[in-house]
Amino acid sequence: LQHGCRVVLATIPPVISNAYRDRGAQQARIRGFNPRIHQIAADYGIPLALVYEAITAVPGWERELMDQASANHPNDAGYRVIRDAFLEAVISGINYGLFF
Structure with a gap:
């Protein structure tokens, strides 16, 4: 920020548990930290890609996305949702004069 770089922050994507990995504690930490990311973005006027929110808004996201x-990475469909969340944040930043 201090060198004039334009950035986009993102919320941390969710994780799931499966038969081999219990990621419940990791998911709880993500849910607990994401509000801080929202606050940082608001405090500094940084566009925010709502990655966690976009993924979890899809019905059946645990299986579909x-x-x-691995239980902690998106699949191809999940990465498309992440792409769209970043695109929306960049477009919003452009529209509000934060870029260019």
Whole structure:
């Protein structure tokens, strides 16, 4: 920020648990930290990609958007949702004069 770089922040994507990995504690930490990311973006006027919110808004996101084997990475459809969340944040930043 101090060097004139334009940035976009993002909320941390969710994780799931599966038969091999219990990621409940990790998911709780993510849910607990994401509000701080919202606050940082608001405090500094930084566009925010609502990654967590976009993924979890999809019905059945746990199965439809998450890589079942790793339980902590999106699948291809999940990455498309992330792409769209970043695109929306960038467009919003352009519209509000934060970029260019």
